[in-house]
Amino acid sequence: MTATxxxxxxxxxxxxxxxxxxxxxxxxxxxxxxxxxxxTLSDKAGLDEAYAENIKTIPTLICNDGDAEVFRIVGTxxxxxxxxxxxxxxxxxxxxx
Amino acid sequence: xxxLNNCILPDDLYFSVENNVWVRDLGDGTVELGMTDIAxxxxxxxxxxxxxxxxASVKKGKSVxxxxxxxxxxxxxxxxxxEVTARNDAVESDxxxxxxxxxKEGWIVRLRPEDVQAELGSLLKGEAAVEHFQAYMSENxxxxxIHCEGFEG
Numbered sequence: 001m002t003a004t005x006x007x008x009x010x011x012x013x014x015x016x017x018x019x020x021x022x023x024x025x026x027x028x029x030x031x032x033x034x035x036x037x038x039x040t041l042s043d044k045a046g047l048d049e050a051y052a053e054n055i056k057t058i059p060t061l062i063c064n065d066g067d068a069e070v071f072r073i074v075g076t077x078x079x080x081x082x083x084x085x086x087x088x089x090x091x092x093x094x095x096x097x
Numbered sequence: 098x099x100x101l102n103n104c105i106l107p108d109d110l111y112f113s114v115e116n117n118v119w120v121r122d123l124g125d126g127t128v129e130l131g132m133t134d135i136a137x138x139x140x141x142x143x144x145x146x147x148x149x150x151x152x153a154s155v156k157k158g159k160s161v162x163x164x165x166x167x168x169x170x171x172x173x174x175x176x177x178x179x180e181v182t183a184r185n186d187a188v189e190s191d192x193x194x195x196x197x198x199x200x201k202e203g204w205i206v207r208l209r210p211e212d213v214q215a216e217l218g219s220l221l222k223g224e225a226a227v228e229h230f231q232a233y234m235s236e237n238x239x240x241x242x243i244h245c246e247g248f249e250g
Contacts, residue, residue, distance in 0.1 A: 012142030012167065012196070013245040047240045056103050057244045075246045 003034040003070060003086075008050050008060045010041040019059035019076045026082055033086050034063065063089065098250075099227050102234065102241030105134045105250050106227055107200055111220035113176035114229040116158070119200060120176070120220055126213055127182050130161060131204040132173060134250075135230060137196050138242040140166040146173075146192040148184035148206045155179055161206045164192070177216040179208035198249040 007023055009016035020038055027036050040046045041058065053062060061077065063070040063085065070089045073082070099106045106112065111120040117136040121129040137143065145165040155161055160172030161181065185204050188194050195203035210216045221229055234240075 010243050010245070012243070014142070014193070015246045041243055044240070051102075051241065057246060057248065059246065 002032070003089075004037060004064050005034040006037050006039050006062045006064070008039045008041060008046070008053070008055050008058050008062070010058055013058050015076045016059045019061065022077065022079055022082055023061065026079065026086075030083075030086075099223065101227050101230055103244065104138070104230070104234070104242035105200070106230065107250075108223050110200065111217050111222050112226040112230070113174075113220055114226065114233050116174040116176050117233070118173060118176065120217065121204075122213065122217060123207065127207050127209045128179075128213060128217070129204045129207050130173075130175060132164070132195055132199050133230075134199050134242045134244075135234060135239060136173075137199045137203075139237070139239060140164060140169055140196075142167050143192045143195045146188045146195060146205065148189065149181050151181055151184060153181045155181060155208065161208070164195070173205055175206075175208060176220060177208075177210050179210035179216075181206050182209050183207040196245065197247050200250055202249065 005023055007020055009020060023036055027034065039049050041050050057074050059076055061073040071085045073085060098108055111122070112133065113120065117133050118130055119133050123129055143164055143166045146162055148162040149155065155175050155178060157176065157178045158174055161175045162173040164171060164173055184206050188203055188205060197203065
């Protein structure tokens with residue numbers, strides 16, 4: 001199963017576009033790693049999802065493998081950190097990435 | 098420090114829920130005033146703030162600053178009358194400071210009311226403030242506060 005990376009953002013957050021851009025670049029380079037979805041907190045559905053995940057700061061990136069959370073990054077990661085989070089995750093150790 | 102749906106409400110501050118501002122007693126007859134965490138969330142990304150000049154007189158319920166965000170332009174209102182003794186030039190040059198640090202670096206003006214203790218007595222603190230803000234947020238359909246990376250409280 002392909003992992004899903006959700007990025008929680010808001011239009012007023014100055015660093016959110018950078019976080020989205022980096023995730024997108026990684027996906028372009030390694031498309032097999034994950035599916036990408038942005039969740040905006042500017043609407044109720046996004047806010048509800050953020051509260052369900054106990055999001056307090058944005059951007060926050062959450063990687064799920066099905067229902068299981070694989071890793072979470074709060075703030076804007078640099079590319080090396082983002083990629084390493086996938087490569088060092090339990091999914092990678094199982095040979096699934 | 099109290100927290101209400103991720104909105105920070107420091108216990109050492111006084112609050113005017115009606116005006117959505119906080120007040121800090123500076124102990125010398127003056128107070129410091131700014132926007133609450135709830136107010137900065139409702140405003141969105143703040144792009145301009147123009148506090149009143151030093152020496153300006155302010156009436157109760159009237160503006161101490163004009164704030165502009167991507168979706169709103171409006172006044173920051175003082176809960177009491179007084180004289181502006183200082184304005185925070187930092188928020189005029191970097192208005193997003195109010196989003197990042199509403200209770201510290203993002204203060205807006207300092208005021209000298211006629212009777213500090215009497216004025217502070219009319220404001221809310223601690224649990225009472227939390228309760229009233231809970232009702233305020235419900236009335237205004239504010240689910241909670243959003244903190245961007247770098248938020249300092």
